[in-house]
Every structure is written in structure tokens, then in C-alpha cells.
Amino acid sequence: MRAVVVTDLAGPSAIVVREVPEPDSAGLVLIDVKASGVCFPDLLISYGKYQIRPEPPFVPGTEVAGVVIGAPEGSGFEPGQRVLAVSSLGGYAERVAVHPNLVLPIPDELSFEEAASLIINYQTMEFAFARRARLQPGENVVILGAAGGVGTSAIQLAKAHGARVIAVVRRDGADDFLREIGADDVVRLADGWAARVRELTDGRGADVVVDPVGGDAFDDAVRALAPEGRLVVIGFAGGGIPSVKVNRVLFRNISIVGAAWGEFLRHEPSALAETHAALVEHVRAGLRPLVKARYPLSSAAEALVDLEAGRVLGKAVLVQD
Structure with missing residues (x-):
């Protein structure tokens, strides 16, 4: 599968798009990614300045929305379901595997791009x-x-x-x-x-x-x-x-x-579902996440450069080419 890869801790200049192995989805929810949010943690992690500091090469990406391909029995998710997910890494790819506790249903009112923006x-x-x-x-x-x-x-x-x-x-x-x-x-x-x-x-x-x-x-x-x-x-x-x-x-x-x-979620993981439920109520009352910039997955480096330069009003997302 294709993915965005940070090859060195030098920011967007050290990002390439290439073929990588499929994620190991044992015990996890495997998601066909339709949209990935572009956020500051993604930018910081590409410089090695985030609290999570993986060694290159790695696939960044913390916000994803897509369709379930497979899920563990008893997880509450099933193939074909529209979901959003919080992933510390791996979201800038065609597919990502995420722990079921970090996967949430997408409200019917939202597109994949809006759902990927309703996260961090x-x-x-x-x-x-x-x-x-x-x-x-x-x-x-x-x-x-x-x-x-x-x-x-x-x-x-x-x-x-x-x-x-x-x-x-x-x-x-x-x-x-x-x-x-x-x-x-x-x-x-x-x-x-x-x-x-x-x-x-x-x-x-x-x-x-x-x-x-x-x-x-x-x-x-x-x-x-x-x-x-x-x-x-x-x-x-x-x-x-x-x-x-x-x-x-x-x-x-x-x-x-x-x-x-x-950091709060690390101590109170139940807060994720509670906060998502509150956001869903806001969505049903009319709130829509502001997707103001769309980039193909192959232009992830450009998206992060624009974010760093302050050229993005509202939210930017990556979509599959």
C-alpha cells in the first residue's frame, strides 16, 4: 500500500510517498482510509519535537476517517462501517490499524473529510x-x-x-x-x-x-x-x-x-467516547467541521509546509489520490 513516510527528523522536507507493508491488524480495527486530518502533532512529530518520538522511517498521521475492512470479534465494529479514529501514527496511508478503543462511529450527517476534522x-x-x-x-x-x-x-x-x-x-x-x-x-x-x-x-x-x-x-x-x-x-x-x-x-x-x-486520555480513556458523544450532539444541532483545504495523499509534505507557514484557514485534510 502507499503511505507517507518520514525518512529523517527534518520536517516536511524529509517526507516521501512510497509503498510500505500492510499494517499488522491482529486484534485491531483495519480501516480503509478515505481522509486524514492534517494537524500540528503531525508536523511536530516530523521534526522529532513531539512527546511521541519514533525513529525514522515511520508513517505519521493521527486523525483518520474511513471504512472498516476488518475488526476483532466483540469490538462492536463490522466491515463496511464508517468510522473515525485517533491513531498516534500511521494515518497518512491507504490503510491503518487502530485499537478498537480509539475508533468511533461517524455521524450520518458528516462526510469522511468532515469526520477526519472532528478529531483532535x-x-x-x-x-x-x-x-x-x-x-x-x-x-x-x-x-x-x-x-x-x-x-x-x-x-x-x-x-x-x-x-x-x-x-x-x-x-x-x-x-x-x-x-x-x-x-x-x-x-x-x-x-x-x-x-x-x-x-x-x-x-x-x-x-x-x-x-x-x-x-x-x-x-x-x-x-x-x-x-x-x-x-x-x-x-x-x-x-x-x-x-x-x-x-x-x-x-x-x-x-x-x-x-x-x-495526556488526559492516557489517564481517563473513557473520556474519548464521552467527548465524542457531546460533539455528535453539536453536529446534530448544526455544527459542521470546517474543511478549508484539501490535498492528495501524495502532497502531504506541501500540506504540512502550508500548515507551518500559517497558510491554512480552518482545517486541512489529505484525501486518497
């Missing part, structure tokens, strides 16, 4: 809002890095939870797009953005700030919080890992919480 970003943000931030209807949510995959899923899910959304974005030309998917206001990520958030919230500040950026934006994200506000740390796409003086947390009565979805 949407699961992370549903976990972040529902479990970590305890988001309530009517609260003000500020989302940094709003035009990327995490940001767009955050906008949609914050609206699904009944919040008011302020999108904070660095790139130009995305304002109309962000408003179309639910942002009530759009603020440029530049000097003074936290003060602008306070203006838009009548001086109160944000009840929840979603920060997948880190770096220089972090201090202003803390300043943008209202009393009892929650800053949800998703990642560090800006490159730097910031720190905070805890006296600011104490005297301003704010919370800083992490939302490391993959």
Missing part, C-alpha cells in the same frame, strides 16, 4: 470548554490564534455552548471568515489588544481566554481576564513557553488551567 481540534476544545473551563452560556470567550484549526473549532464550539466570542488574530484578511463562522468581534493581535477586549466587554474582561499561542501573547491574555476568569492553555504555537507570577493569579482571583487532551 474539536475533541480538545470540547474538553477545554466543558471540563476544564466549565464554560457557561452568555460568558465572553476570547480566542487567540483564531484563524487556525484550533481557533476555528474553538469559535464554533464556544458558540455551540452559548458564549459570546471575540476572535484575536494576527493574519490579515481573515476577519470576514471569522465572523461567518461565529465570531461576534474580531481584534488584531497587536499592541493594545487586551485593552480592546476590555472595551468590547464593557470594561469587565474575558470570562475565558483560549491560548494555543503562548509566547509574547500570554501576559496580555492574563491581563484580559475578568475576575474569576479562566485562561485555558492549549499549546505554544508562538514558540515560547511563558511563565506567570502566582501573585497575579491570587490577587486577581483568576485561574490558569491546562487542556492537554492527549
Whole structure:
């Protein structure tokens, strides 16, 4: 079968597409892959910068959607069933074998491409809002890095939870797009953005700030919080890992919480099915994952380069040539 192979830990430049052996599917669900999500863990793992650090050569890919070819007896899956799956490796291929606990049914409302997009970003943000931030209807949510995959899923899910959304974005030309998917206001990520958030919230500040950026934006994200506000740390796409003086947390009565979805699943694997069920309810209420860029499997390196360069609005997926 054909697969995308990382030949060296040098990023997209060390990626090739070639024939590889079929996956060993003993005790696993074998999936005919129709679409694979393109996400930051895939990019990081190609550089050897992710917490999982396989030695090359290996096939990357963590988000897949496709059709069951074969499944273990008692797994609850059967050939021909449409499924999505979380796979730490192997998703950038024509077929992948995944543990049954990491395979989920696709809602009838979604295409394979949409289903492949309803995995890491949407699961992370549903976990972040529902479990970590305890988001309530009517609260003000500020989302940094709003035009990327995490940001767009955050906008949609914050609206699904009944919040008011302020999108904070660095790139130009995305304002109309962000408003179309639910942002009530759009603020440029530049000097003074936290003060602008306070203006838009009548001086109160944000009840929840979603920060997948880190770096220089972090201090202003803390300043943008209202009393009892929650800053949800998703990642560090800006490159730097910031720190905070805890006296600011104490005297301003704010919370800083992490939302490391993959790590949480290692301790609470039952949360995957629970979070997926919540997402399915959002889908039935009208939510649709934003697939904004499609690449053939043979162009996986190009997709990762575009992701790294910030050229992807919303979500990118790989489809079979």
C-alpha cells in the first residue's frame, strides 16, 4: 500500500510517498482510509519535537476517517462501517490499524473529510470548554490564534455552548471568515489588544481566554481576564513557553488551567467516547467541521509546509489520490 513516510527528523522536507507493508491488524480495527486530518502533532512529530518520538522511517498521521475492512470479534465494529479514529501514527496511508478503543462511529450527517476534522481540534476544545473551563452560556470567550484549526473549532464550539466570542488574530484578511463562522468581534493581535477586549466587554474582561499561542501573547491574555476568569492553555504555537507570577493569579482571583487532551486520555480513556458523544450532539444541532483545504495523499509534505507557514484557514485534510 502507499503511505507517507518520514525518512529523517527534518520536517516536511524529509517526507516521501512510497509503498510500505500492510499494517499488522491482529486484534485491531483495519480501516480503509478515505481522509486524514492534517494537524500540528503531525508536523511536530516530523521534526522529532513531539512527546511521541519514533525513529525514522515511520508513517505519521493521527486523525483518520474511513471504512472498516476488518475488526476483532466483540469490538462492536463490522466491515463496511464508517468510522473515525485517533491513531498516534500511521494515518497518512491507504490503510491503518487502530485499537478498537480509539475508533468511533461517524455521524450520518458528516462526510469522511468532515469526520477526519472532528478529531483532535474539536475533541480538545470540547474538553477545554466543558471540563476544564466549565464554560457557561452568555460568558465572553476570547480566542487567540483564531484563524487556525484550533481557533476555528474553538469559535464554533464556544458558540455551540452559548458564549459570546471575540476572535484575536494576527493574519490579515481573515476577519470576514471569522465572523461567518461565529465570531461576534474580531481584534488584531497587536499592541493594545487586551485593552480592546476590555472595551468590547464593557470594561469587565474575558470570562475565558483560549491560548494555543503562548509566547509574547500570554501576559496580555492574563491581563484580559475578568475576575474569576479562566485562561485555558492549549499549546505554544508562538514558540515560547511563558511563565506567570502566582501573585497575579491570587490577587486577581483568576485561574490558569491546562487542556492537554492527549495526556488526559492516557489517564481517563473513557473520556474519548464521552467527548465524542457531546460533539455528535453539536453536529446534530448544526455544527459542521470546517474543511478549508484539501490535498492528495501524495502532497502531504506541501500540506504540512502550508500548515507551518500559517497558510491554512480552518482545517486541512489529505484525501486518497
